[in-house]
Amino acid sequence: xxxxxxxxxxxxxxxxxxxxxxxxxxxxxxxxxxxxxxxxxxxxxxxxxxxxxxxxxxxxxxxxxxxxxxxxxxxxxxxxxxxxxxxxxxxxxxxxxxxxxxxxxxxxxxxxxxxxxxxxxxxxxxxxxxxxxxxxxxxxxxxxxxxxxxxxxxxxxxxxxxxxxxxxxxxxxxxxxxxxxxx
Amino acid sequence: xxxxxxxxxxxxxxxxxxxxxxxxxxxxxxxxxxxxxxxxxxxxxxxxxxxxxxxxxxxxxxxxxxxxxxxxxxxxxxxxxxxxxxxxxxxxxxxxxxxxxxxxxxxxxxxxxxxxxxxxxxxxxxxxxxxxxxxxxxxxxxxxxxxxxxxxxxxxxxxxxxxxxxxxxxxxxxxxxxxxxxx
Numbered sequence: 031x032x033x034x035x036x037x038x039x040x041x042x043x044x045x046x047x048x049x050x051x052x053x054x055x056x057x058x059x060x061x062x063x064x065x066x067x068x069x070x071x072x073x074x075x076x077x078x079x080x081x082x083x084x085x086x087x088x089x090x091x092x093x094x095x096x097x098x099x100x101x102x103x104x105x106x107x108x109x110x111x112x113x114x115x116x117x118x119x120x121x122x123x124x125x126x127x128x129x130x131x132x133x134x135x136x137x138x139x140x141x142x143x144x145x146x147x148x149x150x151x152x153x154x155x156x157x158x159x160x161x162x163x164x165x166x167x168x169x170x171x172x173x174x175x176x177x178x179x180x181x182x183x184x185x186x187x188x189x190x191x192x193x194x195x196x197x198x199x200x201x202x203x204x205x206x207x208x209x210x211x212x213x
Numbered sequence: 214x215x216x217x218x219x220x221x222x223x224x225x226x227x228x229x230x231x232x233x234x235x236x237x238x239x240x241x242x243x244x245x246x247x248x249x250x251x252x253x254x255x256x257x258x259x260x261x262x263x264x265x266x267x268x269x270x271x272x273x274x275x276x277x278x279x280x281x282x283x284x285x286x287x288x289x290x291x292x293x294x295x296x297x298x299x300x301x302x303x304x305x306x307x308x309x310x311x312x313x314x315x316x317x318x319x320x321x322x323x324x325x326x327x328x329x330x331x332x333x334x335x336x337x338x339x340x341x342x343x344x345x346x347x348x349x350x351x352x353x354x355x356x357x358x359x360x361x362x363x364x365x366x367x368x369x370x371x372x373x374x375x376x377x378x379x380x381x382x383x384x385x386x387x388x389x390x391x392x393x394x395x396x
Contacts, residue, residue, distance in 0.1 A: 045330055045339050045346055045371035050273040053370035056299045056345030056379060057267070061244070083266040084240070085278040086358025090233040093276065093362060095268040116239045147228060156228050162239035163228055172355040174364045175269025179276060181357045187236035188228035196239060 059198040062125055064115040065094055066154055067105035073137050074155040076144075077102040078129030080199060081177070082114055090184040092164060095177040101134045106168065106180055111152040114182070116162040118194035124157075125197060151186040161196045163188040242381040245308055247298040248277055249337055250288035256320050257338040259327075260285040261312030263382060264360070265297055273367040275347060278360040284317045289351065289363055294335040297365070299345040301377040307340075308380060334369040344379045346371040 063082040068074045079102075081095035092114060096103045106112055117125050128138055139146060145158040149165050156163040166182025173179075246265040251257045262285075264278035275297060279286045289295055300308050311321055322329060328341040332348050339346040349365025356362075 044341055044374055045343065046374050047333055047369060047371050050367055050370045053345050053347070053372050054267075055376075056372055057244070061240070081266045081268060083264045083276070083278060084237075085264060085362055086360045089358050091358045091360075093266070093278070093357065095266060095276070150230055158227055160228065162236050164236070170355050170357065172353050172362065172364060174276065174353065175272050175274045175366070177269045177274075179268055179355065179362070179364070181355060181362070183358070184233055186230060187233045188230050189236050189239055191227055191229050193238075 059200050062117060062197055062199050063094070064117055064121075064125065064128055064157065064160075065096070065102055065106075066113040066115060066157070067102055067109050067111075068154050069101075069105050069133070070108065073133070074139060074146075075101060075105060075133035076115075076124070076128045076138055076157070077133070078125045085181060090187075091169065091181055092166065092184060093179050093181045095174060095179045097177050101132050103178060109153075110168045111154065112166050112168070112180075112182060113149065113152070113154045113156060114164045114166060115157045115160045116164075117157070117197045118159055118161045118190065119197050120194070121157070121159055121197055149186070150188075156188055159190075159194070161190055161194050242383050245300060245380055245382050246277070247300055247304075247308065247311055247340065247343075248279070248285055248289075249296040249298060249340070250285055250292050250294075251337050252284075252288050252316070253291065256316070257322060257329075258284060258288060258316035259298070259307070259311045259321055259340070260316070261308045268364060273370070274352065274364055275349065275367060276362050276364045278357060278362045280360050284315050286361060292336075293351045294337065295349050295351070295363075295365060296332065296335070296337045296339060297347045297349060298340045298343045299347075300340070300380045301342055301344045301373065302380050303342055303377070304340070304380055332369070333371075339371055342373075342377070344373055344377050 085093045146155045152165045165186040170181040268274045268276045329338045335348045348369040353364040
């Protein structure tokens with residue numbers, strides 16, 4: 031396959047103005063992440079989240095946008111540290127479950143018997159099957175509409191011993207559509 | 214293909230601690246974007262950027278992380294508005310060029326004869342071949358290491374008249390590896 035794709039008149043089409051709700055489809059396939067934070071009860075709570083990006087190379091940093099209503103929002107404010115997990119293609123069931131249940135009353139990792147292992151710097155947990163895990167210390171926050179953006183300095187990084195492709199969400203509002211990308 | 218992938222013992226491997234530079238590979242394939250800002254010379258400057266995420270549903274908002282050394286950083290500070298373009302699979306040449314040249318001395322859109330059209334709210338320009346374009350007004354900023362995070366309220370959204378798949382970067386430090394995902 032060629033490395034570079036050139037203009038194709040078929041695609042030289044005009045943009046049309048639409049409501050935001052219609053435009054969001056353009057973002058798919060979208061990478062998905064799992065945010066892990068230890069609660070005051072000692073239980074680490076995982077929440078699926080798409081809105082994560084790297085923000086700095088030196089020092090390595092990333093940002094995550096968390097809804098004010100989420101249990102994870104309260105936990106990050108209390109704990110000031112979190113893990114961003116990059117789930118592998120085998121973890122669609124976890125991402126679906128972690129994104130559709132609140133951890134306020136249940137131990138989601140125990141419910142699914144998800145393999146975990148110890149963090150190396152912060153007080154938390156890593157997901158063993160993931161493509162990668164980033165341990166982060168909160169360094170700042172910025173309110174953005176109905177969410178809070180937390181920036182985190184990446185204090186430890188972990189990848190799978192073998193390369194395992196990451197998971198993507200393929201369609202909006204349809205977690206059942208989760209599947210690995212065919213590369 | 215099944216919707217959900219279950220645990221596979223082959224993938225139940227342990228995480229290993231690595232330097233951040235090694236762990237970044239786990240983020241690929243990574244969605245790519247083009248940030249467009251009008252300069253004081255009246256020329257709209259496009260810069261390729263991967264670090265973009267949605268941050269709010271109501272109001273619709275997004276965030277972009279821009280290096281302090283970038284011309285685009287100066288332009289956003291001056292203009293306080295920008296367009297985030299989601300390039301289509303036909304725009305790999307643009308993404309490669311816009312991501313490897315500074316607009317301080319050249320008119321990048323003119324150099325490539327990139328099809329554009331008028332914005333509807335802010336003072337800028339849309340890329341016609343793109344999968345989508347979001348017009349944004351800056352609402353906040355947060356320093357994050359060697360980059361500045363700008364949040365923008367999305368004041369107008371545009372999508373292509375036909376669905377055109379978005380472009381992804383498949384490998385680190387290798388823009389030549391840009392190509393559409395095979396879905």
